[in-house]
Amino acid sequence: MIVARTGNEAMAEAMRQINPDVVAAYPITPATEVVQLFSTFVHDGTVSTQFVPAESEHSAISACVGASSAGARVMTSTSSQGLALMHEILFIAAGLRLPIVICLVNRSLSSPINIHCDHSDSLASRDSGWIQIFTENTQEAYDTTLMAVKIAEKALLPAMVTTDGFIISHGMERVELVGDAEVPKFLGERKAKTSLLDVDNPITLGALDLQDYFFEHKRSEIDAMNHVLPIIDEVQKEFGKKFGRNYNTVDEYKMDDAEVAILAMGSTGGTGKVAVDRLREQGKKVGLIRCRVYRPFPKGAMLKAVSKVKVLGIMDRADTMSTLGGHLYNECRSILYDSEERPIMKNYIYGLGGRDISIEEIEDIYAELFNIQKSGEVDKEIVYYGVRGE
Amino acid sequence: MFPYDKYLRRDKFPHIWCTGCGCGIVLKALLRAIERSKIPKDDVAIVSGIGCSSRTPGYLDFNTLHTTHGRAIAFATGLKLAKRKLKVIVVTGDGDATAIGGNHFIHAARRNLDMTVIIYNNYIYGMTGGQVSPTTPAGKRSTTSPHGNVEPAFDISGLAIAAGAPFVARTTCYHAVQLDKYINKGIMKKGFSVVEVLTPCPTYYARPNRLGNAVEMLEWYKNNSIQIEVARNTSDEEKAGKITIGILHDSDRPEFCDVYSQLSARVREANKE
Ligand SMILES: Cc1ncc(C[n+]2csc(CCOP(=O)(O)OP(=O)(O)O)c2C)c(N)n1
Ligand code: SF4
Numbered sequence: 001m002i003v004a005r006t007g008n009e010a011m012a013e014a015m016r017q018i019n020p021d022v023v024a025a026y027p028i029t030p031a032t033e034v035v036q037l038f039s040t041f042v043h044d045g046t047v048s049t050q051f052v053p054a055e056s057e058h059s060a061i062s063a064c065v066g067a068s069s070a071g072a073r074v075m076t077s078t079s080s081q082g083l084a085l086m087h088e089i090l091f092i093a094a095g096l097r098l099p100i101v102i103c104l105v106n107r108s109l110s111s112p113i114n115i116h117c118d119h120s121d122s123l124a125s126r127d128s129g130w131i132q133i134f135t136e137n138t139q140e141a142y143d144t145t146l147m148a149v150k151i152a153e154k155a156l157l158p159a160m161v162t163t164d165g166f167i168i169s170h171g172m173e174r175v176e177l178v179g180d181a182e183v184p185k186f187l188g189e190r191k192a193k194t195s196l197l198d199v200d201n202p203i204t205l206g207a208l209d210l211q212d213y214f215f216e217h218k219r220s221e222i223d224a225m226n227h228v229l230p231i232i233d234e235v236q237k238e239f240g241k242k243f244g245r246n247y248n249t250v251d252e253y254k255m256d257d258a259e260v261a262i263l264a265m266g267s268t269g270g271t272g273k274v275a276v277d278r279l280r281e282q283g284k285k286v287g288l289i290r291c292r293v294y295r296p297f298p299k300g301a302m303l304k305a306v307s308k309v310k311v312l313g314i315m316d317r318a319d320t321m322s323t324l325g326g327h328l329y330n331e332c333r334s335i336l337y338d339s340e341e342r343p344i345m346k347n348y349i350y351g352l353g354g355r356d357i358s359i360e361e362i363e364d365i366y367a368e369l370f371n372i373q374k375s376g377e378v379d380k381e382i383v384y385y386g387v388r389g390e
Numbered sequence: 391m392f393p394y395d396k397y398l399r400r401d402k403f404p405h406i407w408c409t410g411c412g413c414g415i416v417l418k419a420l421l422r423a424i425e426r427s428k429i430p431k432d433d434v435a436i437v438s439g440i441g442c443s444s445r446t447p448g449y450l451d452f453n454t455l456h457t458t459h460g461r462a463i464a465f466a467t468g469l470k471l472a473k474r475k476l477k478v479i480v481v482t483g484d485g486d487a488t489a490i491g492g493n494h495f496i497h498a499a500r501r502n503l504d505m506t507v508i509i510y511n512n513y514i515y516g517m518t519g520g521q522v523s524p525t526t527p528a529g530k531r532s533t534t535s536p537h538g539n540v541e542p543a544f545d546i547s548g549l550a551i552a553a554g555a556p557f558v559a560r561t562t563c564y565h566a567v568q569l570d571k572y573i574n575k576g577i578m579k580k581g582f583s584v585v586e587v588l589t590p591c592p593t594y595y596a597r598p599n600r601l602g603n604a605v606e607m608l609e610w611y612k613n614n615s616i617q618i619e620v621a622r623n624t625s626d627e628e629k630a631g632k633i634t635i636g637i638l639h640d641s642d643r644p645e646f647c648d649v650y651s652q653l654s655a656r657v658r659e660a661n662k663e
Contacts, residue, residue, distance in 0.1 A: 027515055027519070036534055040536055043535070044536075055524060081459060113456065
């Protein structure tokens with residue numbers, strides 16, 4: 001079925017089809033609608049979910065942890081300050097290996113206070129042990145929400161699927177929905193190995209774990225992360241085969257003969273593709289790489305992609321506050337360390353607090369990348385694109 | 391005409407509130423209460439969390455602090471302890487004060503720190519679009535309880551009294567004159583003062599609950615509230631469903647800053663010996 005949906009509506013629609021056992025949430029702009037719409041499905045009996053309107057995000061994710069420990073399929077949605085307030089429990093969800101899924105709408109973290117998109121919220125929780133997938137548009141947000149449940153349950157790790165606040169969350173687009181009956185078939189039931197509510201087989205979760213075994217347990221969690229990429233590949237393939245839409249951990253666009261490329265995450269991937277098309281019409285060999293899966297970092301696929309070009313402009317919608325630039329920039333420099341041939345890289349931190357990035361601006365960045373290719377030199381490695389007084 | 395202008399940041403207008411929102415009524419009452427207290431502008435600090443109600447300080451020309459959701463009282467606590475001569479006034483919503491910030495609220499009341507907390511109770515989370523809040527009355531509709539709220543509501547004033555607040559008053563936006571009197575009393579009272587004010591949210595509370603427009607909501611407050619002095623002599627049946635307004639509690643208890651100063655003086659003295 002083809003419908004017109006905003007990103008939030010599409011994610012709510014995916015949740016309706018998933019029909020999780022438990023959803024616990026607290027509202028926050030621009031993610032509010034996801035669960036608000038979903039709550040109408042609960043109240044109308046369209047889904048059989050237990051809905052918990054908690055009194056804060058900390059409580060919401062805590063309720064998710066409890067329910068997931070009992071073996072339930074659990075989802076929630078939040079943004080920015082809400083995700084920050086969940087921070088303590090994010091690590092617990094991952095440590096307990098609970099496959100909770102968050103529909104996360106990216107919005108900058110305070111201060112200064114702002115409600116618009118950047119990636120500071122999701123990236124601030126990149127080390128929490130959650131799988132993180134950044135989507136480019138409404139269709140992908142919908143599809144990825146469906147896939148994330150399966151990925152999380154196979155990996156026994158929690159996952160967040162992100163959309164860009166307002167840009168995707170409130171932008172109306174054409175979305176092709178999977179049939180209602182197809183989703184339960186695709187996902188199957190969650191089969192938890194243990195359940196806190198199974199009184200005949202009592203278990204302990206989250207017990208004190210000091211110098212004796214903490215490290216082994218943490219190591220096994222890290223190892224679980226090592227196994228995630230093949231799981232994502234497998235689920236993406238299955239999804240593609242069943243529903244005809246194919247996804248990769250790293251999305252390459254017109255990269256085969258590209259000389260210069262931009263690497264970005266989220267909705268900027270879409271804007272960038274339009275810029276690529278325009279420049280291609282002028283015969284310019286440009287390409288675009290989009291990091292779709294950010295945690296775990298898809299090293300192999302990313303190396304393959306970035307190694308295709310001479311010059312790479314890396315666009316980060318957040319700063320690491322380390323004075324070393326943005327997240328993608330640092331990841332790429334790290335994975336390229338052992339490579340004989342590395343592209344020249346320049347980091348463009350852009351769009352913080354929702355500042356728009358236009359097709360024309362991305363064309364300008366491509367023009368700059370060609371200049372770098374010509375001169376073989378980067379004047380300034382990290383720039384704050386479009387900032388007054390830069 | 392009351393000189394509101396001297397307290398306003400005129401350049402911050404127009405405000406964000408919907409037509410008929412009660413927030414403006416509380417804002418004006420707050421200014422009248424401060425004027426009556428004769429406290430110089432620079433000695434007043436107004437602290438808020440996040441929400442429609444919490445946007446109030448943005449329009450006010452005092453020392454103001456717009457903090458994070460639920461944490462207004464926590465920020466105000468630090469402010470008061472560091473700058474005791476400031477009159478600290480917190481403006482907050484029902485969600486800000488009793489959902490995400492509920493713990494700060496009861497513990498500040500328990501401590502009895504000298505500040506005035508004005509809680510705009512519109513029965514929902516206004517800013518995020520009218521979701522159910524801890525004060526949504528049972529059975530009432532919100533965007534996340536479209537067929538009626540199944541949970542019972544908090545009685546904010548009752549909660550404040552139980553947690554130890556020495557001054558607790560409740561009124562409504564209809565009773566605007568009473569409102570500034572209570573806010574003024576709260577400001578003048580040494581200790582943790584709570585003024586709960588029922589504020590109309592015509593956009594997200596009135597609409598799903600068919601309570602009419604802003605004027606009709608104010609009329610509803612008028613017809614459905616009962617002054618505490620009258621309530622005391624009214625049978626339970628007669629006052630069923632009515633909101634008790636007035637000064638619900640007024641007592642005296644040692645104030646936290648004083649207790650703290652006494653303790654530090656005592657310890658300092660003991661260390662000298
Ligand atoms: C940690 C966090 N969670 C959620 C939000 C989103 N949020 C902003 S205001 C608000 C509720 C406001 O309700 P209330 O305090 O009753 O004030 P009102 O808007 O009704 O005046 C919420 C949930 C936020 N800003 N921060
Ligand atoms: S949503 Fe409600 S509380 Fe918020 S400004 Fe509008 S009327 Fe006021």
